[in-house]
Amino acid sequence: MTLKTRIISRLDIKGPNLVKGVHLEGLRVLGKPEKFARYYYQAGADELFYQDTVASLYNRNHLGELVRRTAQEIGIPMCVGGGLRTLADIRAVLRAGADKIAVNTGAVRNPDFIRQSAEAFGSSTIVVAIEVIRQPDGTPFCFVDNGRESTGLNAIEWAQQVESLGAGEILLTSVDREGTGNGFDIPLVKQIADLVNIPVIAHGGAGTAVHVADVIKKGHADAVALASLLHYGVYAELASDSDDFNAEGNTQFMKRNATNKRIKPVHLADLKASLTSAGLPMRLPHAQT
Amino acid sequence: MSLSIPPVAVVDFGLGNLFSVQLALTRAGLSSIITDNPEDLRTAPAVIVPGVGAFGDAMNALRARKLDAALHDYRQSGRPIVGICLGQQLFMEESEEFGAHKGLGFIPGTVRRLPAGLLAEDGRKIKVPTVGWNTIARPAARPTGWAGTLLEGVREESDMYFVHSYRVILDNDAEALATTTYAGTVYCSALQQDNITAFQFHPEKSGQEGQKIYQNLAAQLAKDSRVPILELHSQGAVPPSN
Numbered sequence: 001m002t003l004k005t006r007i008i009s010r011l012d013i014k015g016p017n018l019v020k021g022v023h024l025e026g027l028r029v030l031g032k033p034e035k036f037a038r039y040y041y042q043a044g045a046d047e048l049f050y051q052d053t054v055a056s057l058y059n060r061n062h063l064g065e066l067v068r069r070t071a072q073e074i075g076i077p078m079c080v081g082g083g084l085r086t087l088a089d090i091r092a093v094l095r096a097g098a099d100k101i102a103v104n105t106g107a108v109r110n111p112d113f114i115r116q117s118a119e120a121f122g123s124s125t126i127v128v129a130i131e132v133i134r135q136p137d138g139t140p141f142c143f144v145d146n147g148r149e150s151t152g153l154n155a156i157e158w159a160q161q162v163e164s165l166g167a168g169e170i171l172l173t174s175v176d177r178e179g180t181g182n183g184f185d186i187p188l189v190k191q192i193a194d195l196v197n198i199p200v201i202a203h204g205g206a207g208t209a210v211h212v213a214d215v216i217k218k219g220h221a222d223a224v225a226l227a228s229l230l231h232y233g234v235y236a237e238l239a240s241d242s243d244d245f246n247a248e249g250n251t252q253f254m255k256r257n258a259t260n261k262r263i264k265p266v267h268l269a270d271l272k273a274s275l276t277s278a279g280l281p282m283r284l285p286h287a288q289t
Numbered sequence: 290m291s292l293s294i295p296p297v298a299v300v301d302f303g304l305g306n307l308f309s310v311q312l313a314l315t316r317a318g319l320s321s322i323i324t325d326n327p328e329d330l331r332t333a334p335a336v337i338v339p340g341v342g343a344f345g346d347a348m349n350a351l352r353a354r355k356l357d358a359a360l361h362d363y364r365q366s367g368r369p370i371v372g373i374c375l376g377q378q379l380f381m382e383e384s385e386e387f388g389a390h391k392g393l394g395f396i397p398g399t400v401r402r403l404p405a406g407l408l409a410e411d412g413r414k415i416k417v418p419t420v421g422w423n424t425i426a427r428p429a430a431r432p433t434g435w436a437g438t439l440l441e442g443v444r445e446e447s448d449m450y451f452v453h454s455y456r457v458i459l460d461n462d463a464e465a466l467a468t469t470t471y472a473g474t475v476y477c478s479a480l481q482q483d484n485i486t487a488f489q490f491h492p493e494k495s496g497q498e499g500q501k502i503y504q505n506l507a508a509q510l511a512k513d514s515r516v517p518i519l520e521l522h523s524q525g526a527v528p529p530s531n
Contacts, residue, residue, distance in 0.1 A: 002424070002470060002471070003419060003423045003471055004422045004448060006422065046421065075313065075316075075495065075496050075499060076494060076496055097308050122341040122342040124418055124453075169420060193413075194412065197405060197414060197416060198418070199421070220411075220414070222420070222421070223421065285497070
């Protein structure tokens with residue numbers, strides 16, 4: 001009986017659609033976020049993470065209504081990120097029903113924003129997202145705007161700094177691995193997880209259930225955020241003809257009912273069962289009680 | 290049935306996400322009001338003290354709004370008071386968080402930081418705050434189990450959602466309703482004394498098992514709704530605020 005490693009369903013949102021890319025780019029539409037959120041809640045997700053993928057580019061955050069609807073029916077923690085720049089932005093998302101918020105660009109541009117928001121809303125509300133691309137010599141640099149812009153910050157140093165500024169958790173994305181299915185950047189996760197005293201959520205690279213077990217066992221991840229690994233196993237069954245996908249996004253993949261060859265998708269409940277068998281403590285919600 | 294029950298008061302002292310508490314009450318069929326006005330407690334059939342943030346700031350905020358005195362009076366009314374997370378800690382006598390602070394003093398005991406450091410076996414760091422799902426166990430000292438409490442019907446050894454750096458230490462272990470283990474430290478994760486019940490975890494974020502706590506509260510209030518609401522602060526402890 002101990003703390004369980006969290007499995008977080010990450011839902012990247014573009015306009016009204018759930019999208020998924022590779023290296024945070026080339027976003028393809030996979031369905032309607034509400035359906036995925038409901039499905040993952042019922043399947044035993046420990047937390048939901050909504051990321052507005054284009055918020056930073058256009059200085060917008062459109063998730064309010066989605067967050068509000070999700071909060072009505074889903075009784076697990078929900079974190080929301082994308083385009084949050086001011087305390088008022090954060091307050092609005094929390095009022096819509098989010099429990100935590102994630103900042104990346106806003107924190108890099110103004111590190112004191114972390115301190116201010118932790119003071120205003122409590123450290124446990126503030127997740128700092130760190131998006132890493134390794135340089136040719138292996139140095140892990142932080143990027144903003146979904147991996148488009150380098151900051152020149154070393155991720156290891158930045159992780160320590162965000163902890164000292166009052167971040168409650170770190171969401172650590174390997175942009176190099178994200179969407180590839182090649183496995184997590186385990187040395188990166190381990191280096192940061194062993195360094196800071198706050199929980200580190202590993203994200204980016206899961207292509208199989210074994211990758212997830214590895215990043216928990218070898219990478220010392222406190223939680224794992226998953227998108228492709230879970231989405232590609234359920235997107236076809238969650239789609240329905242009545243879904244209206246408007247102009248925003250590339251829907252070709254869905255229309256072909258294609259499979260992603262990089263990913264060996266796994267259903268969330270099966271993933272948790274296999275991780276439990278591998279000796280990793282998981283929360284296993286007793287199906288309908 | 291909820292129409293006959295006046296709104297539950299969710300005490301707002303300026304910190305934390307109270308909306309999820311309100312949503313959970315709504316799902317349980319209870320109306321609620323988020324308030325920092327002591328007057329609103331007078332007519333409430335139950336009061337919830339949630340909270341995220343620092344102990345000292347929270348006590349100062351309660352005092353500034355005269356909510357501390359209102360809660361002391363409310364306690365005398367016998368109606369349910371529920372503490373969540375920091376709310377549970379505020380019910381204790383004192384906390385060591387950023388210096389020593391006096392709490393509401395409803396429950397004998399203190400608030401101490403969770404031990405941090407390295408786990409010997411695998412070199413993993415013990416993270417504080419502890420964030421995530423952990424098991425609540427029924428203490429052996431509670432032979433009657435959870436019957437009649439807000440945990441009635443909750444599956445034993447359920448996982449609930451926790452976010453905290455400090456934990457309560459009871460003077461009287463018999464007041465522990467549940468215990469939880471984090472990195473080898475066993476601590477009180479739910480307590481109950483007379484009309485006070487408090488949880489270190491967040492029932493409103495703990496899925497269906499957590500939601501049962503709100504349903505139990507709704508069932509209690511439905512049963513008690515015929516009892517007239519007592520006039521509070523008969524000793525004039527709290528002057529009307531406006």
